[in-house]
Amino acid sequence: MSEPKRIHPIGMLLSIFKIIKQTALSYLPLLIIAISSKQWMYILIGAIAILVFLLVYTFLSWWRYTYLLEEDQIRIEQGIIVRKKRTISKHRIQSIDLSQNLIHRIFGLTKVQIETAGSDHNIDASLHAVTMEEGRYVHDQLKYNKQMKEQLSDEAEGHNLEMKEQPAHPFKKVTPRALIIAGSTSGSFGIILGLFAIGFSELETFIPDHFYNQATAWVMAQALQVLIALAIVVFIFIWALGIVTTLIQYWDFTVTRYEKELYITRGLIEKKQSTIPLKRIQAIGMKESILRQPLGYASLYVEIASGEISQNGETTTLLFPLMKKAKVKDFLQEVLPEYDYTIDQPTSLPKRSLPYYLIRSILFPLLATIILAFTLLEWVYIPIIATILAAVFGYWQYKTVKFQLEKDYLFVQSRLLSRDTVIVKHSRIQSMQKKQHFLHRKQQLASINIAILNKFVGRHITIREMELDEAYQIADWYSYQKK
Amino acid sequence: MREQPTERIAKDAIKAWQITAHLTAIIFLIVSIAAFVAAYFFDFISYWIGIIAISITIVEWIITCFIVPKLRWRRWRYQIYDQEIYIQHGIIVVTRTVVPMIRVQHVDTEQGPILKKYGLATLQISTAATKHEIPALLEEEAADLRDQISALARVEQDDV
Incomplete structure (x- = not known):
């Protein structure tokens, strides 16, 4: 069809950044030894040698990395000494995503990520910098059949990711207001707080002693009110930071429904794009954290089958950052009508299962209380408070569990801390278990465990201590063997 | 799921599980003996450790060898x-x-x-x-x- 192509030269710049980022830490010991030895001459030579090596290496790997689009496949050749040739057939490609970070955006480039169904994501290919035009071309070439291709090439005149949003396809966009609420109620708030604490304790070592002492003395000399005010300022600052990171990450979060896939774009600085083929969706869930539940907000996610785990280790994929819970149904009807559900009469747990929830919840804090009561009596109030909190949570968990069986899906609501609602289709359940121990048997209770596939090892949806009879009903519903 | 499955696994499973239990117990036993030997050579190690280890070994042996395999076999269907x-x-x-x-x-x-x-x-x-x-x-x-x-x-x- 055509000549093998190389990626954009700016790609070299990106690889250099990437290598430096990955190896920066490993230079540190060398650097410390070098500086402490004060052999400036050798340090200079060493640094230049490393730099030259890096430049030559990056140039060569860029030179040797070529790709070639063919009728129904893409060929990629790479490797400086060991040549690797990879051919990916069009039919095996699950999704092709274009994403842009800051450097990409400056130069009008994009990264093309080609994902196959394999569990090893090294098998997947990526062209880490091509022009936007080329990226779109590769995307359309590999993705669509002829007629759709023509249609799309008419549409995709511009150089923007947003070009794909055609009014013909239903789409939903997050509002800045919802994002601000999402940011201010996000759990990352706590994480940032933690990072701050760590960062500060690390920073301590860099601040000269006398300065540090002076500062501490000054802080100590201030009145309590000032300290409290200071704490509040820091708190607000961290909170604002949480909001800003959420805004940057999920800015313009748009989910568009195409015939066979969902297409998500998001990000303020880094434009990210991802595709979720509908047939890989295993279940859909709604999460309401403790802060969001009283406000009536929920975030939506999907469980998809894929070998790749996202960088932040999350096994679920965000479908929408935040929306009013009351609007979820409308959202699904429009974007994902396959999962349109009606929950009118969810079943709760029987009263006799409450003790199990309470005991499971308070067991460890109670043990801690007992141990502390014998050893450090004056601190015993801490585990006592923990026990009471645990009991409240146990009761709450018990109260939250609800489920409903419909013709082709099962609805399960449960709570660890956040309220988590899952809708899973009959055809997506991998296996089902019913568990009972002797007390359960006596009380006609049973726990069920439903396994579905997700990005990692699979997810187990459990309902603990439900009526035995209802467990049987779910089992009958699930059973493929019609007796 | 209302009725239990009908087929049982092979009866020799009990014997096989018992052998596995013997082997684990022997490892436990060796550890217990080592504890006694250590107590003999080093003053700061009490004989109690050995005594506790050996009693745990015996209890474990009895449970995993004479009780568990039969119950397990009976349940497995x-x-x-x-x-x-x-x-x-x-x-x-x-x-x-x-x-x-x-x-x-x-x-x-x-x-x-x-x-x-x-x-x-x-x-x-x-x-x-x-x-x-x-x-x-x-x-x-x-x-x-x-x-x-x-x-x-x-x-x-x-x-x-």
């Missing part, structure tokens, strides 16, 4: 239907599992030295998300089941 596999196991917590044939990704049989001695084999059934086992079936039976399941599982699958 399975049934292979055309459309699904049905398994029951567990002594205190009784678990019943349903695996639909169309979800089966692959079936393996496995045989360690102890099982081989009794002409037994373990059948392993994997879905995309879970793994299930029927331990200690007669060799031919396990092989037959493996072929039977893989034939039944060869139904056209929609994605994963």
Whole structure:
């Protein structure tokens, strides 16, 4: 069809950044030894040698990395000494995503990520910098059949990711207001707080002693009110930071429904794009954290089958950052009508299962209380408070569990801390278990465990201590063997 | 899932499990003896450690060798239907599992030295998300089941 192509030269710049980022830490010991030895001459030579090596290496790997689009496949050749040739057939490609970070955006480039169904994501290919035009071309070439291709090439005149949003396809966009609420109620708030604490304790070592002492003395000399005010300022600052990171990450979060896939774009600085083929969706869930539940907000996610785990280790994929819970149904009807559900009469747990929830919840804090009561009596109030909190949570968990069986899906609501609602289709359940121990048997209770596939090892949806009879009903519903 | 499965696993499973229990107990025993030896040579190690270790060993031996295998065997049942596999196991917590044939990704049989001695084999059934086992079936039976399941599982699958 055509000549093998190389990626954009700016790609070299990106690889250099990437290598430096990955190896920066490993230079540190060398650097410390070098500086402490004060052999400036050798340090200079060493640094230049490393730099030259890096430049030559990056140039060569860029030179040797070529790709070639063919009728129904893409060929990629790479490797400086060991040549690797990879051919990916069009039919095996699950999704092709274009994403842009800051450097990409400056130069009008994009990264093309080609994902196959394999569990090893090294098998997947990526062209880490091509022009936007080329990226779109590769995307359309590999993705669509002829007629759709023509249609799309008419549409995709511009150089923007947003070009794909055609009014013909239903789409939903997050509002800045919802994002601000999402940011201010996000759990990352706590994480940032933690990072701050760590960062500060690390920073301590860099601040000269006398300065540090002076500062501490000054802080100590201030009145309590000032300290409290200071704490509040820091708190607000961290909170604002949480909001800003959420805004940057999920800015313009748009989910568009195409015939066979969902297409998500998001990000303020880094434009990210991802595709979720509908047939890989295993279940859909709604999460309401403790802060969001009283406000009536929920975030939506999907469980998809894929070998790749996202960088932040999350096994679920965000479908929408935040929306009013009351609007979820409308959202699904429009974007994902396959999962349109009606929950009118969810079943709760029987009263006799409450003790199990309470005991499971308070067991460890109670043990801690007992141990502390014998050893450090004056601190015993801490585990006592923990026990009471645990009991409240146990009761709450018990109260939250609800489920409903419909013709082709099962609805399960449960709570660890956040309220988590899952809708899973009959055809997506991998296996089902019913568990009972002797007390359960006596009380006609049973726990069920439903396994579905997700990005990692699979997810187990459990309902603990439900009526035995209802467990049987779910089992009958699930059973493929019609007796 | 209301009725328990009908098929039992091979009776020799009890013997095989007992041998495994003996082997584990011997390791425990060696550790206990080592504790006594250590107590003999070093003053700061009390004989009590050895005594506790040996009593734990004996209790463990009795439970895992004379009680558990029989109860386990009695509970272990399975049934292979055309459309699904049905398994029951567990002594205190009784678990019943349903695996639909169309979800089966692959079936393996496995045989360690102890099982081989009794002409037994373990059948392993994997879905995309879970793994299930029927331990200690007669060799031919396990092989037959493996072929039977893989034939039944060869139904056209929609994605994963």
